[in-house]
Amino acid sequence: MNITLKQLSILEAIVEKLSYTEAAKSLFMTQPAVSMQIKQMELQVGMPLFDRDGKRVTPTQTGTELLYYAQNIRQQLEEASEMIEELKGMKRGKLHLTMASTANYFAPQLIAAFHQEFPAAQVTLDVSNRRGLLDALDNNITDMVIMGRPPQNKKINGIPFIDNPLVVIAAPSHPLAKREHIPLAEVADEHFIVREADSGTRIAVERFFAKHDLQLITGMEMNRSEAIKQAVMAELGLGIVSLHTIEMELALKRLNILNVEDFPIMRQWHIVHRTGKRFAAIPEAFKNFVLQHAKELIDITPINNPSSMENT
Amino acid sequence: MNITLKQLSILEAIVEKLSYTEAAKSLFMTQPAVSMQIKQMELQVGMPLFDRDGKRVTPTQTGTELLYYAQNIRQQLEEASEMIEELKGMKRGKLHLTMASTANYFAPQLIAAFHQEFPAAQVTLDVSNRRGLLDALDNNITDMVIMGRPPQNKKINGIPFIDNPLVVIAAPSHPLAKREHIPLAEVADEHFIVREADSGTRIAVERFFAKHDLQLITGMEMNRSEAIKQAVMAELGLGIVSLHTIEMELALKRLNILNVEDFPIMRQWHIVHRTGKRFAAIPEAFKNFVLQHAKELIDITPINNPSSMENT
DNA sequence: CACCACCATAAGAAAAAGTTATGGAAGACA
DNA sequence: TGTCTTCCATAACTTTTTCTTATGGTGGTG
Numbered sequence: 001m002n003i004t005l006k007q008l009s010i011l012e013a014i015v016e017k018l019s020y021t022e023a024a025k026s027l028f029m030t031q032p033a034v035s036m037q038i039k040q041m042e043l044q045v046g047m048p049l050f051d052r053d054g055k056r057v058t059p060t061q062t063g064t065e066l067l068y069y070a071q072n073i074r075q076q077l078e079e080a081s082e083m084i085e086e087l088k089g090m091k092r093g094k095l096h097l098t099m100a101s102t103a104n105y106f107a108p109q110l111i112a113a114f115h116q117e118f119p120a121a122q123v124t125l126d127v128s129n130r131r132g133l134l135d136a137l138d139n140n141i142t143d144m145v146i147m148g149r150p151p152q153n154k155k156i157n158g159i160p161f162i163d164n165p166l167v168v169i170a171a172p173s174h175p176l177a178k179r180e181h182i183p184l185a186e187v188a189d190e191h192f193i194v195r196e197a198d199s200g201t202r203i204a205v206e207r208f209f210a211k212h213d214l215q216l217i218t219g220m221e222m223n224r225s226e227a228i229k230q231a232v233m234a235e236l237g238l239g240i241v242s243l244h245t246i247e248m249e250l251a252l253k254r255l256n257i258l259n260v261e262d263f264p265i266m267r268q269w270h271i272v273h274r275t276g277k278r279f280a281a282i283p284e285a286f287k288n289f290v291l292q293h294a295k296e297l298i299d300i301t302p303i304n305n306p307s308s309m310e311n312t
Numbered sequence: 313m314n315i316t317l318k319q320l321s322i323l324e325a326i327v328e329k330l331s332y333t334e335a336a337k338s339l340f341m342t343q344p345a346v347s348m349q350i351k352q353m354e355l356q357v358g359m360p361l362f363d364r365d366g367k368r369v370t371p372t373q374t375g376t377e378l379l380y381y382a383q384n385i386r387q388q389l390e391e392a393s394e395m396i397e398e399l400k401g402m403k404r405g406k407l408h409l410t411m412a413s414t415a416n417y418f419a420p421q422l423i424a425a426f427h428q429e430f431p432a433a434q435v436t437l438d439v440s441n442r443r444g445l446l447d448a449l450d451n452n453i454t455d456m457v458i459m460g461r462p463p464q465n466k467k468i469n470g471i472p473f474i475d476n477p478l479v480v481i482a483a484p485s486h487p488l489a490k491r492e493h494i495p496l497a498e499v500a501d502e503h504f505i506v507r508e509a510d511s512g513t514r515i516a517v518e519r520f521f522a523k524h525d526l527q528l529i530t531g532m533e534m535n536r537s538e539a540i541k542q543a544v545m546a547e548l549g550l551g552i553v554s555l556h557t558i559e560m561e562l563a564l565k566r567l568n569i570l571n572v573e574d575f576p577i578m579r580q581w582h583i584v585h586r587t588g589k590r591f592a593a594i595p596e597a598f599k600n601f602v603l604q605h606a607k608e609l610i611d612i613t614p615i616n617n618p619s620s621m622e623n624t
Numbered sequence: 625c626a627c628c629a630c631c632a633t634a635a636g637a638a639a640a641a642g643t644t645a646t647g648g649a650a651g652a653c654a
Numbered sequence: 655t656g657t658c659t660t661c662c663a664t665a666a667c668t669t670t671t672t673c674t675t676a677t678g679g680t681g682g683t684g
Contacts, residue, residue: 001393005317006672021630033673035632045396048590051452052631055682058452061406061592062399069392073385080381081313084357087374094373140363140370155650278360280373318641333661345642347663364662367651467681628683633676640671645664652659 005077007041008070010034011049015067018056091120093282098126098136099146100200102225103269105245106298107146113297114289121282129223130200137274143283148200148242150272157275160268162294165243166204168258171235177256184212184261191219191237193228201225205240208265229255240265244298269294317389319353320382322346323361327379330368403432405594410438410448411458412512414537415581417556418610419458425609426601433594441535442512449586455595460512460554462584469587472580473606477555478516480570483547489568496524496573503531503549505540513537517552520577541567552577556610581606 013023014034024031042049049063059067086092099107104127111123128136136142137156150158168187170177176187188209194216195202209216219237222228225245232239233254243264249255271290273279279287325335326346336343354361361375371379398404411419416439423435440448448454449468462470480499482489488499500521506528507514521528531549534540537557544551545566555576561567583602585591591599 001389001396003317003389005315019630020632029672030674031631032633032675036672039632046400047396047592051586051590052588053452053586053681055630057631060590062396065395065399066392069388069395072388076381076384076388077313077315080378083377083381084313084359084374087377088358140365274363274365276364278363278372280359331661332663341641342643343662344644344664348641351663365650367661369662626684628681630680630682631678632680633678635677636673636675638671638673640669642667642669644667646666647664648662650659650661652657654655654657 001044003041003044005073007037008066008073010037011041011063011067011070012074014038014050014057015059015063018058020057088281090118090281090285092122093120093280094122094124094143095282095286096124096126096141096143097146097286098128098133098142098144100133100148101127101129102148102201102242102245103127103146105242105247109297110290110294113293114286117289118282118285121286130198133272137272140274140277143273143277143279144287145272147270147272148267149204150270155275156272157277158270158272159291160270161291162269162298164267164269165264166201166240166267167243167246167264168260169229169232169239169241169246169249169255170258171233172253172256173235174238174256176238176258180259182258182260184263185214187238187258187260188214188216191217193220193222193231193237193239194218195225195228196221196223199223201240201242204265204267208262212262242267313356315353315356317385319349320385322349323353323375323379323382324386326350326362326369327371327375330370332369400593402430402593402597404434405432405592406434406436406455407594407598408436408438408453408455409458409598410440410445410454410456412445412460413439413441414460414513414554414557415439415458417554417559421609422602422606425605426598429601430594430597433598441508442510445584449584452586452589455585455589455591456599457584459582459584460579461516462582467587468584469589470582470584471603472582473603474581474610476579476581477576478513478552478579479555479558479576480572481541481544481551481553481558481561481567482570483545484565484568485547486550486568488550488570492571494570494572496575497526499550499570499572500526500528503529505532505534505543505549505551506530507537507540508533508535511535513552513554516577516579520574524574554579 010023010027013026014020017023017026020034020038021031024034027034038049045062045066047062048060049066050057050059097107097111107125111125115121115123126132126136126142130147133145133147134151137145147158148164150156176182176190194205206216220231222231225241228239228241229246229249231237233249238258243257246255246257250257271287273287322335322339325338326332329335329338332346332350333343336346339346350361357374357378359374360372361378362369362371409419409423419437423437427433427435438444438448438454442459445457445459446463449457459470460476462468488494488502506517518528532543534543537553540551540553541558541561543549545561550570555569558567558569562569583599585599
């Protein structure tokens with residue numbers, strides 16, 4: 001059976017008006033158009049839908065029963081339309097985020113603030129390592145990714161939205177802990193506890209040392225920056241971590257930031273998505289929200305004089 | 313929102329295949345046609361429905377939610393299609409009959425036999441007087457009418473399907489009851505108990521007498537032939553009624569048929585409907601059934617020698 | 625009985641949908 | 655890494671469908 005939605009609307013209009021002419025008027029079309037559509041519909045159905053009485057037109061049993069389905073279908077379309085308006089008006093909408101594990105130290109604030117402004121957003125948050133992030137982007141599993149170093153790939157669009165300073169940390173008892181203006185070369189003699197080889201932080205650090213013609217001495221590898229902090233506090237060596245991840249340890253004076261020359265390594269957090277990605281209203285709103293408000297929302301410890309923190 | 317059923321089908325096909333090309337194949341159309349329809353649908357909706365990933369195509373949230381409605385609507389259409397097949401296949405169907413009160417003496421047999429062959433028919437039976445019958449036809453309230461004398465009107469189509477002999481009845485005690493070959497003129501002197509003036513039977517009887525240049529002496533008027541029979545049995549006069557209405561009274565010898573010259577007045581029962589009426593399967597089947605089987609089904613007392621009945 | 629309202633039909637115009645041809649971008653595979 | 659293939663987008667053109675205008679028939683109405 002091959003009927004159209006317009007034909008069903010015409011059916012409804014005729015039953016309401018009991019007149020082809022009036023139905024045509026109410027649908028802003030001419031009467032012959034109505035006649036023809038009904039004729040065609042009757043051909044499709046294989047049965048008459050209306051009795052033409054001269055005086056008025058009355059639906060046959062078939063017509064009456066078909067009307068029921070026409071009404072149901074219109075109902076469905078109206079609901080679909082409402083659904084769309086809800087999504088457009090951001091009364092509703094999903095947002096799937098994936099972020100680097102280190103971003104986990106500040107991103108929840110961001111999400112919380114966003115959620116306050118757009119309470120209808122249903123946010124899903126995945127935390128993953130770099131590989132997982134790239135997979136999520138590749139397979140279009142996620143709307144957006146928050147990560148340190150987006151791949152330089154034309155398929156991927158990454159926009160920096162906030163600084164991500166990497167600092168050298170040491171246990172307060174470490175010999176260098178109280179020193180100021182430590183030359184980079186001196187630090188390079190120390191043992192470093194580092195992230196795994198394909199981690200964003202690790203890559204950034206190695207590039208940084210290479211740029212200064214130095215070799216990083218990597219003692220232990222850990223796949224969580226949480227573990228690195230623990231190791232550094234246990235005096236197993238120095239660490240280089242994102243400043244955002246050590247807020248509490250600084251406050252409790254369990255870690256010191258070393259005042260090393262050329263530090264911090266200034267990186268950025270990026271909001272990253274597939275280049276062609278077409279966002280619904282809520283994800284689009286999140287992207288804009290982050291780009292506009294991240295700096296205000298994320299409390300960054302002043303890192304120009306990190307050693308001042310230990311002196312207070 | 314102005315989308316089409318075809319567009320919804322395309323949406324479903326793409327979500328199933330995750331490919332425009334494959335969807336196009338499954339719908340027996342070309343890929344550009346699919347592209348264009350989706351493009352247009354996205355324009356209507358105001359939001360993207362699919363992400364083009366290069367590798368495969370994935371529905372957006374909007375696309376996924378719209379799919380739900382598309383499926384519902386298809387479901388409705390399938391049900392409508394089934395409904396139509398049921399009506400066409402006569403697995404179901406209404407039949408609205410209206411009949412003259414005098415037809416009530418034989419019509420139930422007819423309906424019973426029809427119902428046995430088409431058990432799915434939902435029959436509605438109204439009994440009415442001549443005026444009611446004509447109104448029902450005029451207002452298209454009924455599918456068909458069974459009556460004695462259909463109006464000679466091009467809007468109305470009436471087909472005779474069985475004889476309807478009108479006979480003169482008398483109480484067995486009436487002086488004429490045992491006579492044979494009673495001249496019409498002699499009967500015309502008697503008092504007749506008749507139906508109301510616009511009754512079909514009454515009109516037929518008056519025409520008959522007028523044709524023979526006789527005047528009918530009408531004593532009492534009754535609006536039920538049942539009442540006429542009672543009056544005749546009570547010896548209030550003679551009556552002229554349809555043979556079909558007195559089967560029981562004859563069997564019980566409570567009434568005699570007078571052997572009057574030129575009697576019975578031979579009329580026919582007609583099956584009558586609006587000229588343009590387009591029947592569904594069940595009403596059409598009933599019409600054919602009546603025209604083919606009525607004569608076999610209705611037990612007609614032999615009326616060529618009605619007096620023989622009283623002699624047995 | 626004439627007029628009016630309403631539906632059917634035909635012819636032509638307009639709109640929509642579809643097809644073929646082609647381009648660009650991305651994945652696959654050597 | 656480059657070639658090949660696949661897939662979607664786009665454009666030009668064709669076909670199909672739908673709509674409009676014009677007109678005729680029929681029945682209701684004053």
